[in-house]
Amino acid sequence: MKSEIALITGASRGIGRAIAIKFAQAGFSLAINCRSSAQELEQFAEELKSSYHVPCLPLIGDIGSEDFVADAFHMIEDTLGSVSILVNNAGISHIGLLADMSLEEWNRIIQTNLTSVFCCCRRAIPSMVRIQSGRILNISSVWGSTGASCEVAYSASKGGVNSFTRALAKELAPSNIAVNAIACGVIDTQMNQCFSKEERNLLAEEIPAGRFGAPEEAAALAFSLVSAPSYLTGQIITLDGGWQ
Secondary structure, X not given: OOXXXXXXXXXXXXXXXXXXXXXXXXXXXXXXXXXXXXXXXXXXXXHHHHHHOOOEEEEEOOOOOHHHHHHHHHHHHHHOOOOOEEEEOOOOOOOOOHHHOOHHHHHHHHHHHHHHHHHHHHHHHHHHHHHOOEEEEEEEEOHHHHOOOOOHHHHHXXXXXXXXXXXXXXXXXXXXXXXXXXXXXXXXXXHHOOOOHHHHHHHHHHOOOXXXXXXXXXXXXXXXXXXXXXXXXXXXXXXXXXXX
């Protein structure tokens, strides 16, 4: 696996950051992305290079933009080579009543959470098919299966990611390319910092495991999935402490 080149989107913090560290520890060459935290991402890239002695290319821009994705893949190919592991992790949330949501807010959620998956997969697939090998992993959510009140757009986007995963897996299985997703429950990241301490405690009580998941646990599962045989494909694997 050490010669593999992995692109991880949304990698400046949270689950994406933990995945990047896990992959760097295993010797992957990395391209990491975020939309706006340029200084944070560039510093993280330097930390990965110095700590794990792996190439790491930071890519700052909107991964839901077709033009940016095209430019990003050109930079990766020119600097590192062809992407053989794609982790679509970039995602944003929106909490509020659907009736109060603007079309602009809706489009932003769909573009970041779902269109980005389309754009990155479309660019990564040709080189994977050419060598008859590759792994695509999409980071989804339990709300993509069950839906969440006041998170309609987020739930819809993650439901789209789940269906996208299952369908693309069937399309790419003949080429020995596995496509899977992790449906995360409550992971202790900045996305969940909007809750008060009391709300966090009440939420943790609903989870059979009695706690939020750690980003490192999601990263460990991500690594195991991209390391698994290609016969494991089209799966939406839930990581939620028994919650849903």
